[in-house]
Amino acid sequence: MYRKVEQAPSPAEDFDLPFGGKLAADNRWVQLAQLIPWSEFEAEYAQNFETEVGPPAKSFRLALGSLIIKEKLGISDRETVEQIRENPYLQYFIGQLSYSNEVPFDPSLLVHFRQRISAELVNKVNGEVVRRLREIGSADGEKKNQSAEIEPPKNQGKLIIDATCAPADISYPTDLKLLNQARQHTEKIVDVLYEPLKEKILKKPRTYRQIARKDYLKVAKQRRPSRQQKRKAIKKQLQYLKKNLSHIAQLIESGATLESLSKKQYKMLLVVSEVYRQQLELFKNNKQSIEHRIVSLSQPQIRPIVRGKAGQPVEFGAKLSASSFEGYVFLDRISWDNFNESGDFKAQVEAYRNLTGSYPESVHVDRIYRTRENRAWCKERGIRISGPHDGRPPANVSPEKKKQALEDEKIRSSIEGKFGQGKRRFSLALVMAKLPNTSRTAIAITFLVMNLSTGLKRFLCVFLCLFAKTTLVSRLVIIKNYHSTYESQQKLIRASA
Known part of the structure; x- marks a missing residue:
């Protein structure tokens, strides 16, 4: 059950501190709390819960605020809870009205927060935060809006588009290591399925686990095993895995049920079966790649992303398509499979238009985005796309073009x-x-925190500029008053003389 809570950030002076004093209004967490639109997305977050059933859930501000604290401070889930418990500014940031020395929630709830707050919802919050920051940063925002109603918006601004990869926390995968892990999981599944059939089946299926492990370590411990040794070891692990999978099928036919397996074990059985199919096809056909290749048993969604970088030609994680303008960065697409990022070009430019109200004056991309289709699409809308044109490069390039x-x-x-x-x-x-x-x-969340950090720095710069300007004006006034006083004193001295 979710109970709607008033999410409008209260003034920092109203936060109740038992030991006296008040929170500083210029603290970074107080300023960040004012930037995030907590109440605008609370209804979408509340859709994850029943209206009248179950205990009251944690508020949207507490859930999102905790994830932001964890990312900004770069700490673990447990440390996040401890930091919130010790720091009154963090408690104010997540929506508490007074300081409390008790643990605000269990650290395991952060996993549920990440499940309930989708990436799409975080991107919406990110877009609204950037819209607020741009409105605050532009002093003549109302004038621009009024002129936009009369005249059609002109292309303005510079949009930057690129793609990258976010590596996942997995060990470097090899075919031999993957098959060895799959074999070990099937041996545990055989033990679980055989347990209720002890009296019916007197002889337990033989898995050769000790021999299989010796065969694996014989090659895995070598510094540089030959290709022939690797293929021989992979063939043996495939045979052991095939025998274990056939034992599992026989146990199920003998009366064992998959309900005796845990949810994690059942999912692992499905993953192991697919890994066996892929590795067998790679071995028989002597190939190095296969479609939708699994490289991690615990995270089967991860795929190898070939990036062609000097240090890491292949990365294992999610591929991201992102855009940036005015120092703010946006996450436009996440995919576990490799994709051609040039297909997201038009959608990213349209997203810029929805946020700013006009197309960009220029789009700055690398070579993969400069397709004929994207160039023609930009030309129709008066957008300049960076980079050289198609075809043979000109013999003589003007200094202006080189500078551009x-x-x-x-x-x-x-x-x-x-x-x-x-x-x-x-x-x-x-x-x-x-x-x-x-x-x-x-x-x-990482992209959201980066934009919040950028906005916070700009607020600090504006504050310092205003402080310097005020100090300069006050000094000029003091100097002017001093000169006027000095001149009046000189007039009195002359008159008395």
Whole structure:
């Protein structure tokens, strides 16, 4: 059951502190609480719960605020709960009205928060936050809106588009290691299915687990095993796995039920069966790749993403299509399969138009986006796309075009800086969530926190500029008053003389 709570952030001065004093209004968590539209998306979050059944659920502000705290501080679920317990500013950020020394919730609830708050909902919050930040940053926002009603909006702004990969927390996969793990899981499943049939089947199916492990370690411990040794070891593991799967089928025919397996074991059995099919096809046909290849038993949604980078030619995780303008970054698409990012070009430009009210003046992309279709689409809308034209390059390039190309590349590289910020400062370099939906939410939260950090820095810059301007004006007034006082004193001295 979900009870609607008033999510409008109350003033920091109203937060009750038992030991006296007040929260500082210029604290970063107080300022962030004012930026996030808590109440606008509460109804969508409440759809995850029944209206009148069950205990009251945690509020949307507490759920989303806890995920933001975890990502911004770069800490674990347990440490997040402890930090909230110790810090009154964090308690104010998640919507509490007074300080409490008790644990706000169990750390395991953060997993449920990531399941209930989808990546689509986080992206909506991200778009609304950026819209608010842009309205605050533009002093003449109302004038622009009034002029937009009279005249059609002109192309303005620079949009940057690129794609990257968010690696998942898995060990580097090899065919031999994957088959060995699959064999071990089938041995446990055989033990569980045989347990209720002990009296009916006196002889337990033989799995050769000790021999199979020795065969695996014989090759896995070698520094550089030959290709022939690897194929021989893979063939043996395939035979052991095939025998275990046939034992499972025989036990089911003898009366064992899949209900005796846990939900995790049943899911693992399905994954292992698919891994056996894929690895057998790769072995028979002597191939290196197969469609929808599974590289992790615990996270079967992960696929190898070939990126062609110098350091890591292949990454294992989700592929992201993102866009950026005015220092803000947006997550446009998440996919576990590799895809051609040029197909998202039009949708990303239209998303920019929906957010800003006009098409961009220029779009800065790399070579893969510069297709004929995308170029023609941009030409119809008066959008300049960066990069050279198709065909043979001209013999003589004017200095103006060289300068324009250099400026375009500098602008385009800013999104690479955003990817670096997400991977070095935040958790985009290694996504620790295991489930597909929780991984999507964790990635989307990273983009939201990056935009909140950008907005917070700009607020600080505006505050410092206003402070410096005020200080300068006050100094000028003091100097002016001093000069006027000095001149009046000199007049009095002359008159008395």
